[in-house]
Amino acid sequence: MVTLSAEAKEVFGKNKVFAIATASKNGIPNVAPIATVQLVADDTIWIGDNYMVKTLANVKENPFIALYVWDPEKKRCFQIKGTVTVKTSGAEYEKIKAQIKAKGPHYPAKGLLILKITDVFDCTPGPNAGKKIE
Numbered sequence: 001m002v003t004l005s006a007e008a009k010e011v012f013g014k015n016k017v018f019a020i021a022t023a024s025k026n027g028i029p030n031v032a033p034i035a036t037v038q039l040v041a042d043d044t045i046w047i048g049d050n051y052m053v054k055t056l057a058n059v060k061e062n063p064f065i066a067l068y069v070w071d072p073e074k075k076r077c078f079q080i081k082g083t084v085t086v087k088t089s090g091a092e093y094e095k096i097k098a099q100i101k102a103k104g105p106h107y108p109a110k111g112l113l114i115l116k117i118t119d120v121f122d123c124t125p126g127p128n129a130g131k132k133i134e
């Protein structure tokens with residue numbers, strides 16, 4: 001099991017909008033701004049799907065996702081990679097749907113992407129940049 005360190009979790013918590021990178025089966029990259037991103041366990045991130053188009057199409061044919069978290073105050077950065085399962089029913093989906101609808105009933109809450117973390121890299125500018133840490 002690959003987990004986020006206490007430091008990476010702290011940096012994660014400072015981010016409001018995440019750049020969610022995916023790729024099609026043929027390797028065409030895509031990046032999308034997504035705010036509904038939450039750490040639900042040390043190794044698991046939930047991503048709420050309201051309006052995804054290419055992101056959703058990509059993860060259905062290629063489950064890999066990458067994102068980064070950045071702390072502008074202390075200048076710390078982590079790249080997080082993992083694989084995604086898409087849920088549109090079941091207890092986990094119902095939970096995020098309720099959270100999203102509580103923020104605004106107009107949000108479609110059409111799905112949940114469950115990201116299991118497989119790799120964490122340091123992306124802080126400096127000597128450790130690019131090093132795999134988890």
Ligand SMILES: Cc1cc2nc3c(=O)[nH]c(=O)nc-3n(C[C@H](O)[C@H](O)[C@H](O)COP(=O)(O)O)c2cc1C
Nearest residue numbers: 017032033034035036048049050051052053054055
């Ligand atoms: C600040 C910001 C936050 C957003 N948060 C979400 C979100 O939490 N969930 C979502 O599905 N779309 C969200 N969007 C909208 C997506 O970025 C938008 O639907 C985009 O087209 C998705 O990319 P894709 O079409 O390549 O999948 C957000 C957009 C912005 C600008």
